[in-house]
Amino acid sequence: MAPEPKAAITRSITRRGLLAGSAAVALAGAAAAVCAADVAPDRAAITAAMLRAARHMVERVSHQGGYVWQIALDGGRQWGELEAYPTSVWIQNPGTPLMGQLFLDTYRATGDAYFYGAAAAAADVLVRGQHESGGWNYHFDLAGDASTRRWYDTIGRNAWRLEEFQHYYGNATFDDGCTADCAKFLLRMYLEKRDARFRPALDKAIGFMLASQYPVGGWPQRFPLRDEFHHHGLPDYTSCITFNDDVAAENIAFLLMVWQTLGDRRVLDPIARGMQCFIAAQQPMPQPAWGLQHSVADLKPAGARTYEPKALVSHATAANVALMMDFYELTGDAAFLRRLPEAIDWLESIRLPAAIDPKRRCPTFVAIGSNQPMYIHRRGSNVVNGAYYHNDDPVGTIAHYSSFRAIDVDRLRARHSRLAALPVAEATAGSPLKAGRRALPKYVTLAPIGFAELKADTPPTAPSAAEVVAVLADLDAEGRWVTPLRNTSHRYTRDGDPRPAPGNYAQTYVGDATDTSPYPDPEPQRGISTEAFVRNMGVLIRAIAAR
Numbered sequence: 001m002a003p004e005p006k007a008a009i010t011r012s013i014t015r016r017g018l019l020a021g022s023a024a025v026a027l028a029g030a031a032a033a034v035c036a037a038d039v040a041p042d043r044a045a046i047t048a049a050m051l052r053a054a055r056h057m058v059e060r061v062s063h064q065g066g067y068v069w070q071i072a073l074d075g076g077r078q079w080g081e082l083e084a085y086p087t088s089v090w091i092q093n094p095g096t097p098l099m100g101q102l103f104l105d106t107y108r109a110t111g112d113a114y115f116y117g118a119a120a121a122a123a124d125v126l127v128r129g130q131h132e133s134g135g136w137n138y139h140f141d142l143a144g145d146a147s148t149r150r151w152y153d154t155i156g157r158n159a160w161r162l163e164e165f166q167h168y169y170g171n172a173t174f175d176d177g178c179t180a181d182c183a184k185f186l187l188r189m190y191l192e193k194r195d196a197r198f199r200p201a202l203d204k205a206i207g208f209m210l211a212s213q214y215p216v217g218g219w220p221q222r223f224p225l226r227d228e229f230h231h232h233g234l235p236d237y238t239s240c241i242t243f244n245d246d247v248a249a250e251n252i253a254f255l256l257m258v259w260q261t262l263g264d265r266r267v268l269d270p271i272a273r274g275m276q277c278f279i280a281a282q283q284p285m286p287q288p289a290w291g292l293q294h295s296v297a298d299l300k301p302a303g304a305r306t307y308e309p310k311a312l313v314s315h316a317t318a319a320n321v322a323l324m325m326d327f328y329e330l331t332g333d334a335a336f337l338r339r340l341p342e343a344i345d346w347l348e349s350i351r352l353p354a355a356i357d358p359k360r361r362c363p364t365f366v367a368i369g370s371n372q373p374m375y376i377h378r379r380g381s382n383v384v385n386g387a388y389y390h391n392d393d394p395v396g397t398i399a400h401y402s403s404f405r406a407i408d409v410d411r412l413r414a415r416h417s418r419l420a421a422l423p424v425a426e427a428t429a430g431s432p433l434k435a436g437r438r439a440l441p442k443y444v445t446l447a448p449i450g451f452a453e454l455k456a457d458t459p460p461t462a463p464s465a466a467e468v469v470a471v472l473a474d475l476d477a478e479g480r481w482v483t484p485l486r487n488t489s490h491r492y493t494r495d496g497d498p499r500p501a502p503g504n505y506a507q508t509y510v511g512d513a514t515d516t517s518p519y520p521d522p523e524p525q526r527g528i529s530t531e532a533f534v535r536n537m538g539v540l541i542r543a544i545a546a547r
Contacts, residue, residue, distance in 0.1 A: 039465055040465040040468050040469075040543065041468060041469065041472060041543075043544055043547070045472070046468065046472070046540050046543055046544055047110050047112065047544070049471075049472050049475055049540065050106060050110065050115075050537060050540050050541075051112065051114060052475065052479035053475055053479050053480075053481065053533065053536070053537065054103065054106065054114065054115060054118055054537075055114075055479055056478060056479035056480055057099075057118075057528075057533060058118045058121065061528055062099075062121070062122075063086070063087060063088065063089055063125070063142060064089075064121075064125055064142055065096075065118075065121030065122050065123075065124055065125035066088075066089030066090070066096045066122065066125040066126070066129075066142070067089070067090060067095055067096045067099045067122075067530050068080045068084045068088055068089075068090045068095065068530070069081070069084075069090060069094055069095060069529065069530055069531065070485045070487075070527055070528065070529045070530070070531075071527050071528045072485065072525055072527045073482065073525070073526050073527045073528070077491075079485075079487065079488075079489065079518065080092060080095060080138070080139055081138070081162065081165075081518065082155055082156065082159055082162065082165060082489065082516060082517070082518060083155055083489050083491070083492070083516060084139065085141060085143070085147065085151060087141050087142040087143040087147060088139050088140075088141055088142075088151070089125055089126075089129055089139060089140050089141070089142060090138070090139045091126075091129070091136050091137065091138055091139055091140075091178045091181070091182060092138050092139070092176045092177075092178060093176070093177065093181065094530040094531045094534055095139075095530065096122050096125065096126060097122070097126065097181040097182050097184070097185045098181070098445065098530070098534060099122055099530055099533075099534070100118075100119050100122030100123055100126070100185045100189070101119075101184075101185050101188065101444050101445050102445045102533075102534050102537055102538070103115045103116070103118040103119035103122065104116070104119040104185075104188055104189065104192065105443045105444065105445050105446065105538075105541055106118075106537060106541055107119060107192075108442055108443065108545075109443070109541045109544045109545045110544060116192070116193075119189060120189065120195075122185075123185065123186060123189045123198060125142075126182050126185070126186070126201075127186075127198075127201040128140075128142075130182070130201055130204065130205070131171060131172040131208075133171065133172055133208055133211075133223065133224055134172070134204040134205050134206075134207050134208025134209075134211075135171075135172025135173070135174070135178075135179040135182075135205070135208045135212070135223060136172050136173070136178050136179050136182045137169075137171070137172055137173055137178065138164070138165070138173060138175070138176070138178055145170075148168065149168055152165070152166075152167070152168035153168075154492045155492045155516045156168070156516075157383070157495070158382070158383050158492060158495060158496055158514055158515060158516045159383070159515070159516045159517045160382055160383040160386055160496075160510075160511045160515045160517050161307075161398075161400050161401075161509070161510075161515075161517045162517055163231055163305045163306065164305070166229070166231070166383065167228060167229035167231075169222055169226050169228060169229070169238070171222050171223060171224050171226060172208065172222065172223060172224075173221060173222045173238075174212075174219055174220070174221055174222070174223070174242065174247045174250070174251060175221050175222070175242075175244075175245055175247065176245055177245070177246070177250045179205070179208065179209075179251075180250035180251055180253070180254045181250075182205065183202070183205035183206070183209065183254050184253075184254055184257060184444075186198055186201055186202045186205060187202055187254070187257055187258065187261065187262075187440075188440065188444070190202050191261055191440070206255075206258060206264070206266075206267070208223070209251055209254065209255060209270070210266065210267070210270055211223075212224075213251075213270050213273065213274065214241060214277075214296055215273075216241070216273070216277055216280060216296070216299070217270075217272075217273030217274045217275070217276050217277030217280070218241030218242070218243075218248055218274070218277040218281070218294070218296075219241065219242060219247055219248055219251055219274075220238060220239045220240065220241065220242060221237070221238045221239075221240065221242040221244075221247060221293070222238040222239070225238075225239045226238060226239070227239065231305075231306055232306050232387065234303060234306060235302075235303070237293055237302060237303060237304045237305075239296070240293035240294060240295060240296065240302045240304070241277065241281065241293060241294040241295070241296055241299070242292070242293050243278075243281070243290055243291070243292060243293070243294070243316050243319070243320060244292035244293060244304065244308075244316060246319065246323075248274055248277065248278070249319075249323050251274060252271055252274040252275060253449075253450075253451065253454070255267040255270055255271050255274070256271055256330075256432055256433070256451075256454060257440060257454070259271065259432060259433075259437075260432035260436070260437055260438050260440070260454065261437065261438075261439070261440060263436075263437050271433070272331075275324075275327045275330075275331070275336070278290075278320055278323065278324050278327070278336075279324070279335055279336065279339075280299055281294045281299045282320075282339055282343065283300075283301070283312065285342060286346075287312055287346065287366075287368065287369075287371065288339060288342035288343050288346055289312040289313070289314075289316075289317040289343055289346055289347075289366070290312070290313065290316050290317050290320045291310070291311060291312055291313050291316060292304050292308055292313050292316050300368075301313075301368060305388075306387070306388040307376045307378070307388040307398065307401055308365075308401075309365055309374055309376075309390050310368070311365040311366055311367060311368060311374055312365075312366045312367075312368060313364060313365060313366070314347060314350060314362035314363060314364055314365075314366065314405045314407060315362075315364065315405045315407065317343055317346070317347060318347060318405075318407045318409075318412065320343075321340050321343050321344060321347075321412050321416075322412065322415075324336040324337070324340060325337070325340070325415055325416060325419055326450070326451040326452070327451075328419060328427065329419070329427050329428060329431065329451070329452070329455070330428065330431045330432075330433050330434075330451060330455075331428070331431070331433060332424040332425075332427060332428045332431075332434075337416065337419060337420055340412075340416050341413075341416065344409060344412050344413050344416065347362060347407055347409050347412070348409050349371070350362050350363060350366055350371060350373075351409075352373065352394075352404070356394050357394070357404055359404075359406065361404040361405055361406050361407070362404070362405045362406075362407050363375070363403060363404065363405075364376075364401075364402060364403050364404065364405050365390065365403070372392065373392065373394070373403075374390040374391075374392075374403075375390060375391060375392065375393055375394050375397050375403045376388060376389075376390050376397055376398050376401065376403050377389055377390070377391065377393070377396060377397060377398060377506060378398050378505070378506055379500075379506065380500050380505070380511070381496075381500040381501040381503065381505050381511045381512040381515070382496030382497065382500075382501070382511045382512050382514045382515050383496050383511075383514075383515065384495065384496035384497060384498050384514075385496065385497065385498050385499060385500045386496075386500075386505070386511060396506055396507060397507070398506070398507060399507045399508065399509060400509050400517075429455070430455035430456050431455055432454055432455070439457075440454070441453050441454070441457040441458075442457060442545075443460060443541065443545065445534060445538060445541075446460045446538050446541060446542055446545075447460070459545075459546065460541070460542045460545045460546050461542065461546060462542060462543065462546035462547070463539045463542050463543055463546075467539050468539060468540065468543045471536045471539045471540060472540075474536070475536075480528060481528075481529075481532050481533060481536050482526050482527065482528065483526065483527070483528075483529050483532040484524035484525070484526055485521065485524050485525055485526065485527045485529060486520060486521060486524055487518040487519065487520060487521060488518065488519065488521040488524075488525070489510070489516055489517065489518045489519065490510065490513050490514070490515060490516055491516075492516050493513070493514070494514060495514065496511075496512070496514040496515070497512075497514065500512075501513070
């Protein structure tokens with residue numbers, strides 16, 4: 001689970017020699033000349049730069065086709081959401097599925113087979129890391145399960161604010177799009193050349209998505225179901241129906257992609273039930289909202305991590321309102337619109353007074369029955385002696401998970417009014433559920449891909465010449481985009497002490513020296529970042545694709 005929930009989303013390569021040093025110098029010189037003239041480089045120069053950058057990532061950075069998020073320039077340390085091993089393959093974005101999708105997008109833009117090989121290497125390593133049930137965890141280890149368990153027993157267990165890493169379940173997760181992103185990427189890889197080697201893993205992922213869905217239509221956070229981790233005496237929340245981080249939406253989107261590309265009729269009922277679960281889980285008046293998780297037994301809100309109490313949740317409600325409007329545009333079923341004005345009015349009603357919050361944001365957590373804000377705090381210094389709690393004091397709340405949310409209520413209301421006035425045929429135009437099989441968007445890493453993008457593919461916009469030149473100029477002679485690494489973490493040395501360390505950690509991103517949680521580095525070291533790589537390659541893809 002990411003600290004802040006997302007808005008609405010992933011053998012060997014024949015080794016080729018790197019471009020000769022003289023060619024690299026020539027390219028850099030050409031970029032400088034172009035910059036002076038403010039003229040976009042030609043396709044050949046852009047493609048050559050992309051090849052150099054990809055070769056460095058594939059041949060010198062990747063873990064047998066897999067990736068983490070950032071690697072220090074000296075190679076001494078590397079990270080996903082937490083510090084990783086040299087044999088780690090990270091799934092959460094911007095990890096391996098996103099890198100694979102990026103390489104496939106680059107192949108589609110350039111036609112160069114090297115990029116397809118890079119995408120295939122990412123797909124192959126993801127197949128190796130696929131759980132026997134068909135899903136994926138946050139990460140896996142090429143050195144085997146014993147190495148994964150050692151990581152969880154040390155680094156994971158001591159990450160105070162990242163409770164999802166403190167216990168090793170040995171199953172798969174839908175959190176942070178992990179399983180959905182891998183499944184979407186494997187679907188695209190199979191569709192690209194109908195390569196049969198990707199079909200078994202794809203079928204396994206589809207089967208996992210279907211088997212893990214509850215009859216009411218929702219999905220748990222993790223599957224196969226476990227009841228193992230009772231943190232601070234609280235229930236294990238991973239079997240609850242999960243809306244947080246778009247778990248249900250990402251799963252529905254994947255199944256919709258399966259239907260529109262493969263025509264697999266097995267997914268139609270799960271798609272419908274997945275959408276209907278949003279209707280069923282909306283709470284009655286006078287609190288017509290949603291939580292992050294809901295109980296399977298009665299569809300009431302449930303707690304999750306210890307700083308995510310049992311409550312109604314403003315940003316989850318806003319996200320579900322928007323998604324239900326998406327579902328209306330897919331189905332034309334007025335039931336998805338019927339109770340949304342109640343939820344929108346509720347969001348407006350819980351805005352904080354200016355005396356508490358000058359921005360008049362909504363509280364993140366709202367008490368069931370009273371609409372009172374629940375502000376999140378913490379005490380202690382590490383995972384052993386520390387604890388999260390909530391009260392009615394808006395001062396001194398935790399920094400890593402905001403107790404306040406800026407929600408554009410007017411925008412939600414305006415969209416609902418517009419959809420309610422549209423003829424159904426116009427609202428559902430292009431829906432794969434109405435039009436049947438159709439191709440997926442050509443590119444998936446250049447802009448967010450939501451349900452609207454499955455209805456109509458929007459061509460990429462061209463970057464400015466200055467953007468392209470800047471990206472090319474930043475690529476060094478070794479084919480690297482070296483960038484400051486924004487986050488760092490304490491090395492694991494020992495487990496946390498029962499006695500709090502001196503200092504105040506109530507509003508910090510990290511506790512004492514035993515806390516392995518990531519935190520902003522005040523003096524960022526330089527290194528290689530998959531986020532920067534995807535961003536820079538995206539500029540170059542757009543430069544080629546938009547021509």
